[in-house]
Amino acid sequence: MTDQLDWKPEYEREIRRGIAARDEGNEGMARVCARRAAGVLVRAHFDRGGRKPNGMSVINLLRALRDSDDGPEKVRELASYFILQITEDHVLPGDIDLIAEAERLQAALFPDEPESKK
DSSP, rough: OOOOOTTHHHHHHHHHHHHHHHHHHHHHHHHHHHHHHHHHHHHHHHTTTOOOTOOOOOHHHHHHHHHHSSSOOOHHHHHHHHHHOOOOSSSTTTOOOOHHHHHHHHHHHHHTOOOOOO
């Protein structure tokens, strides 16, 4: 689906969708879009490393990244944010902004790529 060469348009599309959902007051959809964007990044990261995670769900991709022994601790920490459960009030614990965290994950996994064009 997404390889090292074509991940960026899909990633940017999901970030834009997330921002639009947030602007419309739909924070739940903003989180969904941010998770999708993170999934695009993780899949491309694994592809680049020779791992072919075909058929893995976004959540399983994020868990695999969180649980991997390779790479910086910051990347594993960022991955963990995307699999947190929302509270009874339908918010994430702490003041975690998944759109901002997706952008941090992009910078950590693809440091040579310019920041997304929101």
